[in-house]
Amino acid sequence: VGRDGFTWTGVQKITRKAEWPDWHPPTEMIERQPYLPRFMAGGPGNPLGARAMYLGSTVYRIHGTNQPSTIGKFVSSGCIGMLNEDVSDLFDRVKVGTRVVVMPGGPPPGTATASAAPVPGAAGPAPMAAQAGPVGGTQPTVVPPLPAPVTVR
Template sequence: EWSGTHKITSKREWPDWRPPAQMIKREAAKGRYLPTYLAGGAENPLGARALYLGTTEYRIHGTNQPWTIGGAVSSGCIRMRNEDVVDLYERVNVGTTVEVI
């Protein structure tokens, strides 16, 4: 978990995913092996859109597993249903301030 204020520095449709090394290691310890890279698309856990926060690895993004929303299953990103993140993506601009509390 984290908190703070950042600006949206970029936005991507159907973003690629490169899981952080710490996530790869954590999941491998559970017997789940993640790829080092996954192209954007329906099988990608980042979903339909991503809004990148500052210079961090964190982002607001969709998910291909909406039943996991509300659970601590990521490395700190904010997950939304794809239809909701698409709506947000259209409403906010790069430079918008995001406060996570």
């Protein structure tokens, strides 16, 4: 999971679950992407989507997305993104305390990754960032910002 510099592997447990969670981007993410809001209330435009399952004491989550085209493109800052309908189904089936195993891997052959270049003048939410550092990987010293997402209404 995660784009270059934010990949990680390891075992965590789901420590909390939330429906339509609020989003507070970590300081490190705001430093990389100063155009981000400091708070976003839960709802259809929120980057955490319809449901979030919090992994251990990390800032990583399994969550929905309002940008389904990013799924499988290795653009997150370490979170596991799912279609809102899929994360809602999983949310209903797992309990707090469920073990989550993140295994190493790479993009499937022929899978393109999204560009990390910012969109000039754009603003908006982005996936969660690693605040406490990756669980099983290493953190880069310089990370380019993700492009600003597009909200479709």
